[in-house]
Amino acid sequence: MTDLLKRFDRAWNGRVADLVLYGVSAAFALITAFTSTLLPHRAWGAVAVWGYLAAFLIAFGSRSIVVREAVAWVTWSAVALLPLVVQAVQRAGGRTDRAQEEVAVVEHMGESLLHTGTPYLSRAEIAALPVDERLLGYRPYQPGMGVFGLPRAIAGDHWWTDSRVWFAIATVVALAVAVTLLRSSPLRVRAVQAATVLPVTALTLATGGDDIPVLALCLLALALAFTGRYGWAGAAVGAAAACKLFALPVVAVLAVLAVMNGRWRRFLPPAIGLPLLALIPPLLVNADALIENVLRFPLGHGLVTSPAQSPFPGYLISQAVPGGRYVAAGLLVTAAAVIGLWLIRRPPRTAAAAALFCGWGLLAAILLMPTTRFGYLLYPAALLLWAPALSLGLSNHTATTAPRHDTALYRQ
Known part of the structure; x- marks a missing residue:
């Protein structure tokens, strides 16, 4: 698979892949502009x-990497930052149709965090x-997400206190560091494109954005593991x-x-400690408010139901089959x-293998969840496209190369 990607990437000095990506993306954006039922889209x-x-x-005319x-x-x-700023300015000027609901939810989290010490309502x-406002009263994110709402609180x-602006800032910093770490990879251009210009990624950042810094931090973590950090x-x-359970x-x-490479003592304390520390306040x-928002509501036991209803198999089964919600959950x-x-049986020994595990695993979860969104596909899309750059880069800082005798399915 890696050799096939390399050949495709090299076709006409990489321009064939670029032309396909930007051409299809332009068509997607045009269709979205005329047919989407969501005004921010x-x-x-x-x-x-x-x-x-x-x-x-x-x-x-773009030949060099x-x-x-x-x-x-x-x-x-x-395609992402400019539309984001335009919508943030228009929203600050009074337009109420220039942001998805999660933008306001995150900002409400910041306000509650500032005034009460918890981002959640009981x-x-x-x-x-009021009945029509109860959906926005739920904040089904981890506590760390509320930090992005603090500037507005x-x-x-103002346009610059829009939570999407701060999502973008965090994303730019994380991706800049990650791409710098992958500077030796011949497929780093594809890595950049996967995390930035794919329509599902650009659209999400400009209109909602809460998933993008989470994704960027995950990609940064893979790049850091690739270099042994x-x-x-x-x-x-x-x-x-600490921001979202998808991580x-x-x-x-x-x-x-980390365990396979003997580096778990460095990895586990911050990886587990930060999410746990975020839960303490x-x-x-109000522990029950946390449970209500983070567990009961996503599991369908809140006062209102989640509007996440993309027609993936899990949702279709939950709607069309008797007891379908339990079937999909099973x-x-x-x-x-x-x-x-x-x-457990075929543990990853390289960062590339870990990215593939994450990508395919999240894809399966998204397709089978009873309530899900089309936009969640940005996670597996970026992770799976990130993997080749991790497998083809050259690192002097890590010992994450799989043994020559290893015949595991995850080998590239």
Whole structure:
């Protein structure tokens, strides 16, 4: 698979892959601008289509890796950061249709954290809200996500206090460090594109954004593990897990990788400690509010149900089959058990193998969850495309190369 990707990447000095990516992305943005039922998405498409079209034209003359990587970063600015700022400015000016609901949820988390010490409302406080506002009363994220809402809570309503702006800042820092660590990889351009200009990634950052810094921190953790910096890898993925549960599978896989390479003493304390430390304040202030938001609501036992209803197998089974929610949950648990068994029997010994484990595992989970979103696919997409760059880079800092006699299925 890696050899096939290398050949495709080298076709016409990499321009074939670039042209396909930017051309398809431009078509996606155009279709989104005219057909999406979500107004923030339509606004994103109307701006992003021009950035993708410009990148498509520039790609014809982009031969060197340096130029192609620069084009990727500039394109990301045009298709994600620019639409984000435009929507944040319009929202600050009074437009209520320039952000997805999770933006306001995160900002409410910051406000509650600042004034009460916990980012969560209790069940009784949510029940006291008007019926049509109860959904936004739930904050189904880990406590660390509330940090991104603090600027608005402290400084008031401005475009630069929009939580998406701070998602973007954290993402830029994490990705810049990660790509620097992968500078020796001949596929680093693809790594940059996977984390930035893929439409599902750019759209999510511009309109909602809460998943993007979590993804960026996970990718940074993989890059740090690739270079043997397991302590910092633990801190990066621990910070991600302190914000969102989607990072926990990455924590588990990287923990196995650290154990296999004898680096678990450096990795585990920050990887496990940061999420646990983030839980202490809300547990002390109101433990039941934490459970209501982080456990009951996602499991379907809140006062309202989650609107995450993308037509993936888990959701379709839960709706069409008698007792379908339990059937889908059973399939999800079974898939997790199979992947866990595979992880034990064929543990990853390289960062690339760990990225593949994470990507395929999260893809299975997203497809089988009874309530899920199409946008969650950005996790497996980026992780699976990140893996080749991790396998083809050259590192002098790590001993994460699999033995020559190892015939495990995860070998590249």
